[in-house]
Amino acid sequence: MLEDKNQLRTPLSKLGEFNLIDHLTQHFKITHESTIKGIGDDAAVLNFGNKEVVVTTDFLVEGVHFDLSYMPLKHLGYKSVIVNLSDVYAMNAEARQITVSIAASNRFPLEALEEVYEGIALACKIYNIDLIGGDTTSSTSGLIISITALGEANKEDIVYRKGAKPNDLLVVSGDLGAAYMGLQILEREKEVFKVNPNNQPDLEPYTYIVERQLKPEARKDIVKLLKDLEVKPTSMIDISDGLSSEVIHLCKQSKVGCDLYENKIPLDPQVISTCEEFNIDSTTIALSGGEDYELLFTISQEDYPKIKGNPNLTVIGFMTDESTGMHLVTRAEEKISLIARGWNSFDDNESNA
Ligand code: ADP
Numbered sequence: 001m002l003e004d005k006n007q008l009r010t011p012l013s014k015l016g017e018f019n020l021i022d023h024l025t026q027h028f029k030i031t032h033e034s035t036i037k038g039i040g041d042d043a044a045v046l047n048f049g050n051k052e053v054v055v056t057t058d059f060l061v062e063g064v065h066f067d068l069s070y071m072p073l074k075h076l077g078y079k080s081v082i083v084n085l086s087d088v089y090a091m092n093a094e095a096r097q098i099t100v101s102i103a104a105s106n107r108f109p110l111e112a113l114e115e116v117y118e119g120i121a122l123a124c125k126i127y128n129i130d131l132i133g134g135d136t137t138s139s140t141s142g143l144i145i146s147i148t149a150l151g152e153a154n155k156e157d158i159v160y161r162k163g164a165k166p167n168d169l170l171v172v173s174g175d176l177g178a179a180y181m182g183l184q185i186l187e188r189e190k191e192v193f194k195v196n197p198n199n200q201p202d203l204e205p206y207t208y209i210v211e212r213q214l215k216p217e218a219r220k221d222i223v224k225l226l227k228d229l230e231v232k233p234t235s236m237i238d239i240s241d242g243l244s245s246e247v248i249h250l251c252k253q254s255k256v257g258c259d260l261y262e263n264k265i266p267l268d269p270q271v272i273s274t275c276e277e278f279n280i281d282s283t284t285i286a287l288s289g290g291e292d293y294e295l296l297f298t299i300s301q302e303d304y305p306k307i308k309g310n311p312n313l314t315v316i317g318f319m320t321d322e323s324t325g326m327h328l329v330t331r332a333e334e335k336i337s338l339i340a341r342g343w344n345s346f347d348d349n350e351s352n353a
Pocket residue numbers: 021024025038039040041042043044057058087240241
């Protein structure tokens with residue numbers, strides 16, 4: 001039987017990451033009362049008592065998610081924790097513990113793994129996280145890190161991807177597109193270095209965007225800010241794949257449409273100038289770039305006065321009826337359909353997840 005099945009060889013790139021997850025998990029049913037939310041959000045939600053527990057896992061694979069020729073090992077350790085914490089905060093929960101599993105080939109000496117753990121330790125210290133376990137094994141090709149993060153929240157505080165209502169405002173923290181443009185700079189310098197190893201790159205004009213790529217932060221502060229402002233989002237997600245892909249997740253799971261305004265998308269001046277230098281459209285980068293680890297959420301209109309003028313938050317659109325569809329309203333006031341072009345792990349042309 002197995003042999004027959006193996007003769008069918010559908011390339012993973014045919015499905016895309018989200019279809020693949022759906023395909024592999026479609027027949028799994030939730031059977032336990034303690035499983036409040038399984039697959040399909042930034043994190044799963046479990047309840048063993050009065051507090052709810054959120055759990056999330058992410059892989060980082062050498063050559064797919066990171067390139068050690070410009071990613072220092074310490075930063076890699078730091079970033080692998082951050083991407084998981086971000087999913088916990090996206091549930092409006094507080095991150096508490098992580099487990100770390102590592103597979104390394106014999107190319108990596110002890111000192112290399114020590115550096116990775118220095119980064120992990122720094123993230124644990126800054127975000128107040130306990131490292132509680134994991135697994136260690138060898139690998140035939142490169143370095144693979146898988147981290148699981150656990151967090152907790154009161155039941156009434158958890159925010160899912162579903163829950164947005166028509167007329168809710170769409171809000172994003174920080175600014176977008178910087179991590180992707182930082183990656184473009186690092187890739188360019190890597191090519192320059194290959195040609196002339198004596199050439200010292202001048203990264204000074206790009207410090208912000210390179211840091212956003214190499215040392216991102218998770219928006220724990222935004223979860224606290226919203227609590228202090230007494231604003232509970234109606235839906236929330238973190239921006240790992242790109243704004244358009246995340247907006248579509250919120251819309252689909254909430255069964256609403258959306259008008260997203262191009263001229264409201266927050267961009268750092270370094271993103272704008274680097275996009276000009278590379279001759280790429282900054283809106284495209286914000287919509288499809290990925291790895292920003294900002295929080296994207298919806299709030300009801302009556303909460304608007306509470307967030308108005310806050311430098312960390314930008315209203316970029318509003319939700320509409322599902323039948324209206326999902327749109328980008330351009331600077332020229334044209335309405336175009338929003339499509340998911342976030343990074344796709346299995347896309348033949350892109351190697352980033
Ligand atoms: P994120 O970008 O927030 O990390 P993903 O797109 O990786 O989210 O995952 C979406 C949902 O699918 C999550 O609930 C995640 O736990 C689940 N998921 C991802 N990969 C698998 C898998 N191989 N098996 C089961 N569930 C998965």
